[in-house]
Amino acid sequence: MxxxxxxxxxxxxxxxxxxxxxxxxxxxxxxxxxxxxxxxxxxxxxxxxxxxxxxxxxxxxxxxRTELIRPVVANVDQAIIVFAVTRPEPNITLLDRFLVLAESEDLDITICFNKADLATDNKHKELVKVYEAAGYKVILTSAKDEKSVKLLKETLADKTNVFAGPSGVGKSTLLNKIDSGLNLQTGEISQKNARGKHTTRHAELIAIENHGWVVDTPGFSSLDLDFIEEEDLALYFPEFAPYIEDCKFSTCKHLKEPKCAVKSALKSGEIYEKRYESYLKFMEEIKNTRRF
Ligand SMILES: Nc1nc2c(ncn2[C@@H]2O[C@H](COP(=O)(O)OP(=O)(O)OP(=O)(O)O)[C@@H](O)[C@H]2O)c(=O)[nH]1
Ligand SMILES: [Mg+2]
Ligand SMILES: [Zn+2]
Structure with missing residues (x-):
């Protein structure tokens, strides 16, 4: 055998x-x-x-070892979550959704902000700062910058990696740069015509040169978090972790409870407002789906 x-x-x-x-x-x-x-x-x-x-x-x-549900792939180690710094503009709530999903699957996570070559202001630097502060590994890439692609490639070595992110951010383009033998479909065609094709397309595992494996996924623009339990949500925001223990109530959901350490950290700026807003939004959604 x-x-x-x-x-x-x-x-x-x-x-x-x-x-x-x-x-x-x-x-x-x-x-x-x-x-x-x-x-x-x-x-x-x-x-x-x-x-x-x-x-x-x-x-x-x-x-x-593990069984990922979307896409259905076994033994995945790492999620590479790709967003563009612009074109399309990054949707931060959606990024936080991807992060919560990957956290709930217990994957290693690397955030890749792509199309750095198109950045015209410093907004993307702020993004890098926020997510690094939350504890994530963040890589700024451009498909046109070999050095950055090499850095991304190094994080894939010896791991099984799933590339996820919205449509048009450059997932397939980056993968083609990482391994010139791949020839994945990119650009306009991949965004427009292939919608039907994409949805029926099965996940495929691709071996890359450095003993890594990658799964390219079609971009998606929404993601339900209804499979997450209210009390687990905070666990998927890694920067909340050091504070959770200090909340007065062990059942604290960090909403309106008194003496909540997460909210104190928010007030003193140790937790970013935008991240906490995502937390509130997702909590609301989870509550609403549970009601029926
Ligand atoms: N300027 C610039 N354009 C890029 C970069 N990366 C990708 N693109 C362009 O962005 C467009 C979309 O790239 P794709 O690789 O098809 O995007 P994708 O994330 O695979 O999209 P889906 O397959 O639809 O999910 C293409 O026209 C690429 O040439 C980059 O770093 N800089
Ligand atoms: Mg693609
Ligand atoms: Zn709390």
Whole structure:
């Protein structure tokens, strides 16, 4: 048997990368009987049936470390959350949504502000400051600046990375720069025509040169946080963490409770207002969905 990684699943076939060679595999019936669905990202073992035509059988799925839900990919380590500094203008609430999602999935997180070459003022520097202060790793990139692309590439090494962010921010462009062999679709076409294509497109895992793996995802412009529990939300704002213990009430939701340490930190400027506003907004949404 050969060990490999499931990189794509289409129409009942599973494509398994074994040291750079891809085998088209059927899964053993036992998986269906046991209601186990092989996932992109799974580490697997296959039997090769036909070496010439690269066909095999999926025999075994190794235990999953993690299972991401959107997109459905197993064993993801890191989310690279990409926003443009402009064109399109960054939607900060949406960025905070992506962050909460990635935090709830317990992923490593890197924020990538792209299109630095288009920045005409210093607004993006403020953004970098806010998110670094919140404890995030932030990289400022431009697809036109090789040095910044190299920096991004280094953070992907030896990890399985999911690229997420709105449409048109340059996710696919950056990935093409990171590995010139990729040839992902970019630009106008990817934004307009491919909408239908994108929604039906399955997540695909792509090996890059430095032993990293990446998943490019189509951009999305909204993201429901209704799967999050009210009492967990604050845990997904890492800069709240040092204060939570000091709230007077252990059940404090940091809204209007007296002697709330998170709100004190907000007043003294240790927590940024915009971030707290996102917290309030998401809390409101979660409460509203729970009511029905
Ligand atoms: N000036 C500038 N343009 C960029 C940069 N990165 C990407 N672009 C352009 O932005 C447009 C969108 O890039 P894509 O890579 O297709 O964006 P995407 O995030 O993959 O978009 P979706 O696939 O729709 O989610 C293209 O026209 C790119 O050439 C950059 O750093 N600077
Ligand atoms: Mg794209
Ligand atoms: Zn509190």
């Amino acid at each position: 050969k060990k490999g990684r499931l990189i794509k699943g289409i129409g009942g076939f599973y494509y398994v990368d074994v040291e750079g060679i891809v085998y088209e595999c059927k899964a053993r019936g036992i998986f269906r009987q046991m209601k186990i669905t092989p996932l992109v990202g799974d580490y697997v073992e296959i039997t090769v049936l036909d070496e010439d035509h690269k066909k095999g059988v999926l025999e075994k799925i190794m235990e999953r």
